[in-house]
Amino acid sequence: xxxxxxxxxxxxxxxxxxxxxxxxEIARIWGRDRSELPTEEKSVTGLDEDxxxxxxxxxxxxxxxxRIPPSKIGAVHVGTESKPYAVKPSGTIVAxxxxxxxxxxxxxxxxxxxxxxxxxxxxxxxxxxxxxxxxLAIGADTAQGRPGDALEFTAASGAAAFIIGKNKNxxxxxxxxxxSYVTDTPDFWRREYERYPHHTARFTGDPxxxxxxxxxxxxxxxxxxxxxxxxxxxxxxxxxxxxxLVAARLLGVDxxxxxxxxxxxxxxxxxxxxxxxxLVRVLDQAKPGQRILLSSFGSGAGSDSYIIRxxxxxxxxxxLAPPLDKFIDRKTYIDYAIYxxxxxxxxx
Amino acid sequence: MFRIKIPxxxxxxxxxxxxxxWRCNHCGEVHFFKPLVCRKCRSREFNQVSLPDTGKLLAxxxxxxxxxxxxxxxxxxxGIVELDDGTRILSQITDCHPEELKKGMRVxxxxxxxxxxxxxxxxxxxxxxxxxV
Ligand SMILES: [Zn+2]
Numbered sequence: 001x002x003x004x005x006x007x008x009x010x011x012x013x014x015x016x017x018x019x020x021x022x023x024x025e026i027a028r029i030w031g032r033d034r035s036e037l038p039t040e041e042k043s044v045t046g047l048d049e050d051x052x053x054x055x056x057x058x059x060x061x062x063x064x065x066x067r068i069p070p071s072k073i074g075a076v077h078v079g080t081e082s083k084p085y086a087v088k089p090s091g092t093i094v095a096x097x098x099x100x101x102x103x104x105x106x107x108x109x110x111x112x113x114x115x116x117x118x119x120x121x122x123x124x125x126x127x128x129x130x131x132x133x134x135x136l137a138i139g140a141d142t143a144q145g146r147p148g149d150a151l152e153f154t155a156a157s158g159a160a161a162f163i164i165g166k167n168k169n170x171x172x173x174x175x176x177x178x179x180s181y182v183t184d185t186p187d188f189w190r191r192e193y194e195r196y197p198h199h200t201a202r203f204t205g206d207p208x209x210x211x212x213x214x215x216x217x218x219x220x221x222x223x224x225x226x227x228x229x230x231x232x233x234x235x236x237x238x239x240x241x242x243x244x245l246v247a248a249r250l251l252g253v254d255x256x257x258x259x260x261x262x263x264x265x266x267x268x269x270x271x272x273x274x275x276x277x278x279l280v281r282v283l284d285q286a287k288p289g290q291r292i293l294l295s296s297f298g299s300g301a302g303s304d305s306y307i308i309r310x311x312x313x314x315x316x317x318x319x320l321a322p323p324l325d326k327f328i329d330r331k332t333y334i335d336y337a338i339y340x341x342x343x344x345x346x347x348x
Numbered sequence: 349m350f351r352i353k354i355p356x357x358x359x360x361x362x363x364x365x366x367x368x369x370w371r372c373n374h375c376g377e378v379h380f381f382k383p384l385v386c387r388k389c390r391s392r393e394f395n396q397v398s399l400p401d402t403g404k405l406l407a408x409x410x411x412x413x414x415x416x417x418x419x420x421x422x423x424x425x426x427g428i429v430e431l432d433d434g435t436r437i438l439s440q441i442t443d444c445h446p447e448e449l450k451k452g453m454r455v456x457x458x459x460x461x462x463x464x465x466x467x468x469x470x471x472x473x474x475x476x477x478x479x480x481v
Binding site: 049053096 | 361365366368398420421440442443445458459460461462471473476481
């Protein structure tokens with residue numbers, strides 16, 4: 001649907017906080033069956049972290065790879081459903097922290113788990129239109145699940161950042177095409193002043209996740225003349241370990257193309273960062289010339305799909321900052337009591 | 349009830365967020381926040397410099413009886429970090445347990461929440477250092 005003239009990722013970064021809680025530990029507290037857990041473990045923020053600090057971590061890693069002066073960034077968009085402030089943009093704090101202020105546009109985007117790929121669409125479009133030289137798109141969340149709810153097993157924390165530019169010689173990958181598929185589907189929501197989201201369990205799979213991802217991917221392939229044979233990696237949104245594998249089966253994608261971008265088993269569903277962290281993990285290992293199909297999902301509901309081609313420069317820039325696996329492997333397990341303190345579930 | 353002095357927090361954000369300090373044009377003394385006159389040579393001319401975001405840990409201690417406003421993250425670690433240009437800076441050390449700390453270990457700057465205002469709920473963000481990833 002949207003063909004890009006030449007828009008490239010000049011820097012990327014993924015960040016996951018240090019703490020983990022095992023699915024088994026959550027199951028122990030609520031007396032749940034431990035044999036069918038939606039993920040093995042999930043990431044948990046430290047006491048001093050929130051969506052803004054996670055976003056800054058990822059943005060600074062992306063800057064190390066981009067090797068551009070932050071003052072050249074013309075837009076900072078943060079996609080999240082866990083803004084520290086209901087009113088006061090996260091983007092301004094992030095922009096200030098990396099030294100991108102004041103000649104920028106900044107805003108926060110919300111679209112449940114696809115807010116990050118949505119921010120990426122707008123940054124990509126601003127660069128493509130020539131309005132800015134470089135832009136920063138971030139997906140970051142410190143997702144909350146109601147204690148005892150199915151979502152508590154997966155709602156996790158992380159951030160992914162992408163610096164977008166136009167100069168192919170600086171790019172690690174080229175964004176060749178993207179599309180969106182959106183309908184009004186009430187599968188998951190949170191009203192104002194509420195701490196935890198609600199969800200329609202029956203809707204989560206078929207009318208929501210699978211319907212939107214399958215259609216958004218099909219539209220992208222058909223409209224832009226790609227086939228699945230043209231892509232070497234496929235990254236789906238990962239609300240649990242099962243859904244991305246089922247999406248692959250529905251679309252006829254070889255599972256070997258999906259596995260490198262799967263991170264949900266080790267860090268959980270990091271919401272707006274989720275599919276983008278999968279992309280980061282693939283960029284950490286892909287070869288020049290290879291193509292990546294990225295498809296996010298956000299409740300409410302919609303899916304953004306991208307075709308991204310890896311460029312020669314990846315070999316030079318990849319090692320300028322730590323790979324995502326360094327943060328995934330840097331972990332300290334905590335029990336439910338410490339988790340409850342970290343996630344402010346103890347109200348005094 | 350702990351209150352944050354918002355104008356002061358706002359004035360100091362260059363240093364607190366990204367270690368942008370002020371160097372005296374005359375004698376080279378580094379000031380974290382822009383002074384009226386240099387404490388060393390009384391000069392009034394300064395240039396903004398960005399300090400290195402990596403260094404080594406010289407000394408540390410664990411704070412178990414925090415001052416008002418710092419209770420939420422207690423106990424926490426405070427250390428003296430020598431940045432790669434030789435500047436020494438007092439900082440909280442995060443993402444580690446006291447038993448993992450070693451004198452001389454490499455650390456890097458990160459941005460974290462330091463405290464919140466009890467009444468107005470504004471969040472104060474500031475640099476902290478963590479073991480280099
Ligand atoms: Zn002086």
